Structure formats: C-alpha cells, structure tokens
Amino acid sequence: MNVTVTVESRLIRTPDGMVWTQFAPTYGTWQRYLAVFDRVRVVARVLDQPVAPGGAAPVNGEGVEVCAVPHYVGPLEYVRHRMAITQSLQATATTTDAVILRMPSPIGALVASARTRHRLPYAVEVIGDPYDVFAPGVDRHPLRPLLRHHFAHSLRRHCRSAVAVAYETERALQNRYPAGPDAPSLAVSSVDLPGSAFTAPRHESDFATPPTLVSIGTLERLYKGVDTLIDAVGLLTRAGFPVRVVHVGTGRYRAHLEHLAVRRGIIDRFTFAGWVPTTEGLQARLDAADLFVMPSRTEGLPRALLEAMARGLPAIASAVGGIPELLPADDLVPPNDPPRLAEAIRRMVSDPARMALSSARNVTRARCYSARSLEPRRETFYQAVRQATSRGLARGAAR
Template identity: 25%
Template sequence: MKYLKLKKNSRLLVVGSDPVWKKNDKYFTLSPFNTFFSAFLHYFDYVSMALPFLGDKIQIKNGIAMPEDIEIVELPGFKGVIDFIRKSIWILPKLIPVLHKEIKKSDAVMVMHDDFLGLITLLQARKQKKPHLLFLGGNQVEVVRNKYTGLKRWGAIYLAHLFEKIDQYWMDHGLTVLVTGREMIERLSAPERYIYPYFTSLISDEDIIYRKPRDISSNSTNILYAGFLTENKGVHILLEAFARFREKYHTPDIKLHLAGDGYFRPKLEEICQQLKITENVIFYGFIGDKEKLKQLFREADMFVLPSKSEGIPKVLLEAMAYGVPILTTNVGGIPDIIEDGVNGLLIPPGSPGGFVKGMAKILFDAKLRQKLIDGGYHFIKEHTKEKQAKEIIEYLHRVYG
C-alpha cells in the first residue's frame, strides 16, 4: 500500500451514493454530509466528489448548495441501493471507467457508504494501492428496518446484513474504517489499528454562537425539532408530550416548530388534529436554506430529539453550536456526545411522561438552561468540522504514513 503523501497538487477523492443535481450551473444535494469534505481543503490542494448525478431537469424544491470549491464528478444517476440494482446493467459500464480514472489521479480515497458503489470503489482503490478508508455511519440494519415496509424492508435488511459481513471481511484484511459511535464499534470486531471512532461535524468555528437563554416569562416559548419525519424519529411521542405539557402547565402560547419532511408527516398532522394542538404546531417542511434554519435555532428555547434509534445525529451538534439546550433520548450514539446534565438531558425513548418532565426541567429552570448551553458551547468548540478533518488526516498518517 502506498504511503499517504500530501505533495504539491495533492488530490482527495470522495465517493458517495447521496445524489446531486444541477440548477443554474450550481450543484445541490439533500445530504448535509456531502458538504463536510470541504474541510479537507486544508490538507489537499483539490477535493473531488464522485456522486450520482440526477441531471439538470429534476424538479426538487429544496436543496443544499454544494461547496463551490469542491469538484463534482458526475456518476450515472441512481437513488439508493434498490435503484442501483435495477439500473446496474446500464450503470456499471459507465461507472467503472470513471472511478478507475478518478482513483488513478488521486492521492487518497474516502468512501462514504458501505453499498455496491462503495464496494466497487474500495476494490479499485485497493487494486491501485491508494490509501483509502470507509465511513460507517451507524447501524444500517436498524435504519432500513425503520425506513421501509413490506418486501422492500426485508430485501433492504438482507442487503444491510450482507454489507455488514463485507465490512467485517474488509477489516479482517486491513481496511481502515471510521465508525460512528460505540454501538457500531461493539457490533464490529477488528484490530484497533483499523477502526477509528468518529462523528461528522458540519459546524465551523464561525457557526458557533454563545448566548444566554431567552427570558421565556416575557416571550412566547419555542420548542424546536429538526430532522426527518419518520416513525423511528419519535415525533408522534413528542406531540403527545407537548399536548400534555400545555394542559398540565397551562401554557397556551407555547409553540412546537417541526423543520423537516418525510412519509410520516400526514400521520403527524392527523395526530395534531386529534390532540387539538394544530394551531400550536408549525410544520415547515424541508429547509435547505441554512440561514433560515439558523434563525429557527436562534429563536428556540429548547431543542428536542425524541428518536427511537440513531447513529450520532448532526442536528444535536447544530443545537449546541447555536446555543440551544437539548432534550433527547439515550439511544444509539447519542450518549457519545450528550452527557446527561452537562450539555443536554437524556431520557428513555418512547415515554411522553419522560418528555413532559424533561421539558419542565429545562423551561422552568433558567440556571439549568444556561448550564446546558455552556456545556454544549464547550463541547462543540472542540468538535468543529476542521478539527474532525485534522483528526482523520492524522489517523490516516498513522495507518499509512
């Protein structure tokens, strides 16, 4: 294997399955993870991202602009593993030559997903003896279990188990893997040299805001949730807790802001009608405008993430960066970044009563709100995307240097 040498005109290639599209000569994505890799421009002269390209005719209302200093390599378009399989006869003859060419001119290769595209990329990188690593972002078996239904769910679960076995094979034969959270590290067995715990921060130093909690006695109280509206996110539990809180503490002006979209939204809107909280719950849909999302965080008195399962949610890092106290569940990788009573409050998932108590603790105790804000501020200052990129580069040097 070649050593990692960051010479003049050095180039990093990142390969992932989250697609991009083009509008007005700019690339857009729905995946915030795609924007993380601009931090590596501190170490490489060029960063290229090879991603499925959906074209410039696609009608998607919202999207996140890709960093303009990243070169986009357009791969044949597909949406997810199932779509890749359906289109494989058409995709593979075009895909493999492009990957071969891009890997050949790169000094290091990072693979964002353990799927068919990731497998092909790792085989090519290994064949060309280029330093390479794989990001594993949480328990994919649980992700697909909650994402799909029916036969598609069982097919997706089978593929997730298959790729987990392939990941294990790669690690047994020396692949460097970056793993999100202790839960996944415990699921995998590999020499310590080849496995490294990480989480992807999308926060830069300039994003971090230090603030004091708002005086909620003279302002309407705002609770914020941001993320996908799927069943495993537990937003239906949050709605029930929110209704109970309003009734118990007589807070008719309190607002719950839901930023995000997903298949479960119609059900959540129905629950709001049943609980008679429609006027107090605001659905924003997906927000691709970073400044608009920042404004919601700035106006929030508390951020709540009621998930039943998680990796390490990037949205909790955003809440810390924008000075919002956090109430969340003790599942998956969340306890890796939230210490109960220090930079957030942790409760068991699925308990409306637990959320009511947690909401009351934070909203009615200004000193606790300030303590959680301070704890989040100190944590995120040490976990910006620039520092994460530096740690990954140092790790690559230890493995390949």
C-alpha cells in the same frame, strides 16, 4: 495523489455541468480533502435537471469533480439498475487513487468488493449505523430484517478489511464496526461548526413561558421520532402544561404527521416550518426557541443537535447512536416512549436554573466539534489514508 470518495447521496446536475445538492455534503466539505490530496472525485447518484432547486448549494468546483452513478431511489430501483451502476463504477474500482467509502452505502459496498477482487486498498468513513436504520419502527420495508442483517454484516466486513477507518462517533460506531487490528482508526466527525455557529450561553431569565420547543430533521422517514414528540406534546397538553413546537424539515410523511397532530388535538401548537434554506434562517429558528428536542429512533452523530447546542439551547434527546456522547444521562430518554419524553420535557422547562446550566454545558461540548478542533484530526486521517494506500499499491505491484 488524488482521492475518490463514494457517497450515498442524490445530486442534481444542470446543463452547465454544475452539480447541486440540498441535503448532502457541499463543495466546502470536499475542499477539506484538498489539504492532503491533489484532486477529489465524488462518486454519487446524479439526476439531470434543467435548473437547480431552490436553496441548493454547489458540490463541484476547483479541485472537485463529480462522477455520476445512475440515479435510483430505494432498494428495488437499486436492484433494477445494479448492472448499470456496477458498470459506472468500473473506473473507481480499479483506479490507483486513494479511495474512501462513506458508509453505509450500497455504492460503497460495490466498490469495496471490486477493490478487494483487484487487491487494491480502500479506506472507510463510518457515518451511520445500518443496524439502527433498519430497526423495528424506523423502517417499514417488508425486507427490513433481511436488509438490517445484510448491511450491518457488510459494514463490519468492510471495516475489518479497510486500510484506515474514520468514525463519526467517539465510541458507539467503533464498538459495533471495529477496524482491523493493523488499520489506523480515528474518531473524526464530519460535523464542522464555524465560529459563527456559536453564541454565549443563556441565562435563567432568557427562557420564555410557555416554552417553545424546536426539532429538526427530514420527514422522508419516521426515524426522527416526530410522531413520538407529537404524542408527548399531547400528553403535556392534556396535563395542563402547554408548550409550542416548531419542526424544521419536510418530506413524504409530513401530511401523516400533521394528521396525527390533528387527532391528538394539538395542531394549533405545532408549526411545520419546512426546510430552512439558509444557515442564518436556521439559527434564527434555534435562537427563538427555548429547548431543542430530538426523539430519534436512530442517529449517528447528529449535526442538528450540535448546531442547537452551539446556539446555547438546552436539549432533550433519545439515547441512540452517538447522542449519549453529547448529552448527560439526565437529558436522555429511550426512543419510542412518549410518556418518558413528556416528563423529561416538563422537568427541564420547569427548572430555569437547570436550563441555564444545560445551555452552558452544551455550548462547551459543541466547541469540541468546531472547525479549529477537528481540522487536525481530519488531516491526520487523510494522511493515514494516503500512506496506507501507497503501501497497499506497492504490495500489489510486487505480487
């Protein structure tokens, strides 16, 4: 049996037929499905370009093909191109493949509705929370409240109707988007840390003064809370507690955030490093820091935080999404609260013994997300999808 997987990713296709990504799951991710399925068809937005962008990784390869959906950016372009998008999904909507929808996703929602009309089964992987993505302060779209209600309601409906559901988190997403009573439901994170991701925990003497903080995340939107971090560093600086910050990531709000750092008088303490295209480069950034900070307004189960934990970094993060499943309460702060974030950073970096204990705890917790730990659960989910799909197709044929 083959499997078709829909993703809300924007991919690049070059004239040689290769498909590339800078940020979305790569070929290595899709190879995981081949442990149970014969072939994988990835359904995603595709933009044709003459050459692959720097640092891009391949998506397709042996056993993995990409089915192109018309490229769009944002809700307005989605509405404008919806007819063409729907037509491009016709084969996916009626195929006898197993179908897994990585949600939330407008593409996945279209396929789910079509599969339901044709009385065909589908499974869902819940990798994010639209209720938080469209929360106040996270998204500035004028239709934000309507989009928040629509996508959260849609995801709940699709999870209840799916023949199997996998969740990025252990509890958070399950509570808001429960599976149907008869559907297999598993916590199966898409984060898959190789052995090379881990280092030994750090000792008290390994932390520098003044400390270097590191944060990671896209600046395409403000949900990573980098503006909150800038305000917190401004408070620390005015209180005579100097820190330095390196942010890895870029996007359309970079200039806005740089101007904010200038206004707070701390631009000399902030380094906007842009994207780091290699795993080794990212690990070098993490290894050079003393504390990882993630003041996000919304998250699923953040890979960047787990990668930092695996490198033995203590961490301070917002109590949103699946983050409380990774860090203890003392290392959590509310989102959108610069004073609380500043105080949490100050208390952590002022206590080397606590830093060392946090380092050891974080490495141990991150090992729960190693490839060796997750592969059996992931294959259990794929087997459940395959078996549930076979039963669903058999019932449909008997009608």
